Amino acid sequence: MPYLFPDGFHPNQYLNKKIALLGGSFNPAHEGHLELSIQSKRYYNFDEIWWVINPQNPLKPKNIVRPFQERFDHCLEITKKYSFIKPCPIEHFNQTNMTFQLVDFLKTYYPKTKFLWLMGSDLICQMHQWEYYEKLIQNFSMIIYYRRTHFYHIKNTPILNQLKDQYVSLSSSKQKLFLNQPKWTIFPYLHNQTSSTEIRKNMVY
Numbered sequence: 001m002p003y004l005f006p007d008g009f010h011p012n013q014y015l016n017k018k019i020a021l022l023g024g025s026f027n028p029a030h031e032g033h034l035e036l037s038i039q040s041k042r043y044y045n046f047d048e049i050w051w052v053i054n055p056q057n058p059l060k061p062k063n064i065v066r067p068f069q070e071r072f073d074h075c076l077e078i079t080k081k082y083s084f085i086k087p088c089p090i091e092h093f094n095q096t097n098m099t100f101q102l103v104d105f106l107k108t109y110y111p112k113t114k115f116l117w118l119m120g121s122d123l124i125c126q127m128h129q130w131e132y133y134e135k136l137i138q139n140f141s142m143i144i145y146y147r148r149t150h151f152y153h154i155k156n157t158p159i160l161n162q163l164k165d166q167y168v169s170l171s172s173s174k175q176k177l178f179l180n181q182p183k184w185t186i187f188p189y190l191h192n193q194t195s196s197t198e199i200r201k202n203m204v205y
Contacts, residue, residue, distance in 0.1 A: 004093040005109075008086065014113040017047040018178065020143070022118040023099065026053050026087075027065050029075045036145050037085050040118060040187060044143075044174060049118070050088040051075050055097050068092050100132035103139055116177060117142045121186075128158040137163060141177040142184040160184075 005011070020040060022033065029051065037049045053075060055068050068089075075087035091097060094105070106115055117140045119127075124144050127133050136142075137159065160167075166183045168176040173185040 006089050006093055009088060009090060011110045011113070014047075014110055016112055016114075018045070018114045018116070020044070020046045020049040020116050020118050021052055021140075022049060023052040023102070024054060024123075025065055026051060026071050026075055028071060029078055034078065034082070034085075036118060036187075037079075038082070040143060040145075041084055043187070044116075044177075046084070046116075049085050051079070051085065052088045052091060052102065055092050055095070098131055100130075100135035103135045107139060114178060115140055118145065118187075119143075120145055124159055125157045133159070137182060139182060141182045143173070143177070143187045144184060145187045 020037075022037065024033075026033065033051065037051075040046065041049060053068065053072055056065055072087055072089055072092070079085040079087060090105070091102060096102065096105070106113070117136060119142060121144055124142075127136075130136075163184060166181075168183045168185050170185050170187065173183070176183050177185065
């Protein structure tokens with residue numbers, strides 16, 4: 001199938017760039033997403049951070065996920081002060097919702113762009129449930145950020161046990177995460193523990 005590129009995301013714009021990918025439902029986006037983006041940009045000097053908004057997470061019930069356009073517009077609103085953060089509708093444009101499809105797409109159409117994956121310690125605990133999760137860990141280095149409610153569980157998560165030899169310390173990650181062989185590290189500099197789940201509990205629809 002022919003792939004579509006939203007305005008501002010054509011591969012020619014990203015030759016030899018370092019792009020961090022923060023994937024998720026953003027249901028809704030919040031200050032925690034912003035803090036992670038700002039702090040990781042400051043530490044790793046990414047050219048941009050894409051918030052890749054998933055149309056429908058297959059592991060989440062459809063009835064709790066707000067319409068894509070609503071979530072996307074909210075991401076645009078809360079990031080408008082930060083030009084390096086770009087809400088990205090690539091999955092919506094191409095009607096895909098699996099991470100392995102996104103990885104295949106990026107590897108095929110952005111061969112000269114360096115991508116890294118940002119994810120919470122809550123997600124790494126469930127990654128083994130993702131379809132073809134190997135695509136991600138074999139192609140992209142991962143920065144796993146601190147989530148207080150899950151951080152101490154990650155030692156026993158199947159994925160990180162599988163990847164124990166690919167761990168690098170935070171101090172060495174500035175260099176080693178950008179090498180061809182994928183690595184992973186823990187990024188501990190988050191204070192905002194806001195959760196989309198908690199926000200939804202207090203929303204009135």
